[in-house]
Amino acid sequence: MKNRQFQLYLLGLLVLFGIYIAVDYYRPKPADRTQTFINRDKIPYGTYALYDLLPDLLRDSVQTVREPIFNQLTAWKEKQSDRNSGKANASRAAVSYVFIQPTFRLDSLDAHALLRFVAQGNDVFIAAEEFDRDLRDTLHFDTAEALSFRPRFRTGSQSDSIAVRPDSVTLRFQTLGLAPLRRFRYPATLAATRFVTDSLPPGATVLASDERRRPVLVRVAHGGGHFYLCSVPIAFTNVFVLRPQTSDFAFASLSHLPADRPAWWDEYQKQGRLGGKSLLGVLLRYPALRAAFYLTCIGSLLFIFFEAKRRQRIIPILKPLPNTTLLFTRTVAALYRQGNDHTQLADKKINLFLEYLRTRFHEPELDLNDEHFRDRLAHKSGVTREGIDKLLRLINFTRTAPQVSDQQLLQLSHAISEFRRMSR
Structure with missing residues (x-):
């Protein structure tokens, strides 16, 4: 029963819509009073x-x-x-x-x-x-x-x-x-x-x-x-x-x-000119096409405005990544310094120093007990032979020592830093 009633309502709407279209189509069109002055226009203001x-x-x-x-x-x-x-x-x-x-x-x-x-x-x-x-x-x-x-006036009295x-x-x-x-x-x-x-x-x-x-x-x-x-x-x-x-x-x-x-x-x-009408000119000539063109332009602008506003998101500010190299180095050094034995830390410091000698003075083979090596190192670095002998004796002592104390590690670090400063 409900389905039948819905069909009757739909049929009635379709009939009314058809009647509206027929009345609108067959009704007298209003006179176009556009002042065109064109010789082929039969409208009131054509020629x-x-x-x-x-x-x-x-x-x-x-x-x-x-x-x-x-x-x-x-x-x-x-x-x-x-x-x-x-x-x-x-x-x-x-x-x-x-x-x-x-x-x-x-x-x-x-x-x-x-x-x-x-x-x-x-x-x-x-x-x-x-x-x-x-x-x-x-x-x-x-x-x-x-x-x-010269305007004309109708005077009711002398005042107005x-x-x-x-x-x-x-x-x-x-x-x-x-x-x-x-x-x-x-x-x-x-x-x-x-x-x-x-x-x-x-x-x-x-x-x-x-x-x-x-x-x-x-x-x-x-x-x-x-x-x-x-x-x-x-x-x-x-x-x-x-x-x-x-x-x-x-x-x-x-x-x-x-x-x-x-x-x-x-x-x-x-x-x-004859035949010089553009597509836009044709669209703007006829009222229906002109209204459709304007509505399309306005609708496109509204769509662009609201659609762009709806989808736009705030761009977050990303902080630059911190440099954690120094923090990592301090953490590793703190691990090595937790005990009183600094042998491993001293070995790493000596290995870094030997790598510095290889790359800085182009010495691929390092024999710390070789006299010729010590002479070449003194000549290349500008450090006296006595200073070279003192530094290498300290390195050999630290390598062979069963345990390295805080004072010995500090002495080694100062000696290596002094060599670097003097060899520049």
């Missing part, structure tokens, strides 16, 4: 719709560029040099370069190449909230957030005032013939950047502005071409291009570019 309609607006082809600006313009210049020179050919060879992204960055090579490109009679359209510093310094313009110009931040912003064109009466409303948090009017160069033309006449779209002449600068790139995304109330702003802004001219749409600064 698929604008990129698809751009050839009809410009009445010419639109090419996607996945190379750095310097590389793209260098290749274009090489192709131009192969063509025949002439005004007609030069006009047909002109190109419009379009950049739509949140941040527009350049290095020194790209900046110089882009400026030369425009000076040769081409046009560049840049829609971004942040512009490169080199470009701002060269064209003499600057940007700022809308709230940093509260800053009002509008939730939307209204944009309109300044030039005639481009819907001057139309007004386009955008969320204030998404369209918060304006051009500083005082920073614009004298020849700049304001094409569009907000309700307080702060520029959002300007045209700056440079050489034979123009820079079109827009501080509201969000207006070119899918959600506002497909909305009837705001779609005309993007098309009217891009209509300033010359028609019947090929255009380049830059995707390098948003996607990089």
